[in-house]
Amino acid sequence: MPKKLPQKLGYHHGDLRRALIDAATQLVAEGGEGAFTLREAAARVGVSHVAAYRHFADKTALFAALAEEGFRRLRTTQAEAGRELPRGSLARIEALALAYVGFALDDPSTYRVMFGDRLDDGPVPGTEEAQAARARARFPTLDEAVEASFDLLVSEVVAAQEAGTLRAAPPRDLALALWTLSHGYVDLLQKRRIRGDERAKIERHYLRILGISLHGMRP
Amino acid sequence: MPKKLPQKLGYHHGDLRRALIDAATQLVAEGGEGAFTLREAAARVGVSHVAAYRHFADKTALFAALAEEGFRRLRTTQAEAGRELPRGSLARIEALALAYVGFALDDPSTYRVMFGDRLDDGPVPGTEEAQAARARARFPTLDEAVEASFDLLVSEVVAAQEAGTLRAAPPRDLALALWTLSHGYVDLLQKRRIRGDERAKIERHYLRILGISLHGMRP
DNA sequence: ACCTGAACACCGTTCAAGT
């Protein structure tokens, strides 16, 4: 007899898009990137898996939404980490860098989504310029979130240069050197190409590596 | 009538393992990491796809074999790049670093396999120490190849320190700072989180970022 | 020993159809 009222409207709270992102985030947190499945995410929300195609063009688009949220969270995490320290100080730069690594250690799966292979279109078939242009176009809001997080770092570098704690050089180059170092460290750690045991030790080790770049490798 | 002689022995050259690695390498080169399929690799060799299980425990094991060959090739590429330059010179260090980036640019798919997600076991369920130990144990020859390639860099750093071109610091720290920077740069480039157009420009840009770390960020 | 055919339990994506 109960045949026509298995929750009709509002079945998925009215915001299926949001619910799918949350479910996918949870899946990734529980079982890593590989555990994120369109079918399973939809099942958790209590909806047929094809319903997802109403809000996302394909699985990659949902993936990109996760990555975008990750970059936004990264940005606020870094901003908060530096807030109390004097703007322009070396300690504040170090705190930002440490917050970056901390973010990746706290939520490794999200970090992997943010830098997942799925978000680039294979191995560059045509010219690299054309390819880069196309790749940028696919998820513009993701690109914005990435740039916003990078811009935070750039502005901090500028402040540090004005305070005389960082040397005069293109600020975007300095910021990129910092990002590159932090991302490289985290990625090598997560891929287990370098070893890491407990959190405190990793952080100390990272600060040592960071210090080398900050102070230079030359005598 | 021809019913019992569809090439019995030597059907796969007698070295199916080798043939599968080559086929997989080709697939990856053609279509990226996602194009590598156990079934397709076996089909190219002309063998049923279950035959692969005779030589590899699972798909990941074949994947690890590709990564291992990649690290060996990386090592020889770097060794050759530095050979003619005076040992201990800054130019030689820079040549090694540039060869690293060049390797990744020349063969992006192999580089991605070398740092592929498949090679680590998800998002660290137990304690990180136990997990790291397990991960190390799974593909010991891969770990050896990784270490051999890192050791090359370390020995070059030591030579540079003895020549007085790099400052006195734990050589493994200096080497790791270099690796981290190079890998971070390449990875951000390949994931399109930073832009790159033509090869020459990328190399110049990378050398600028590298220079920042070499000379320090402090005034 | 080495390889195969058939089957299993999954995927992402598409299509026609329901309300």
Add this chain to the structure above:
DNA sequence: ACCTGAACACCGTTCAAGT
């Protein structure tokens, strides 16, 4: 507009069986 059922073309992996 929003969702579903059924189907398609794939996967990796396992198992019993052939030579």
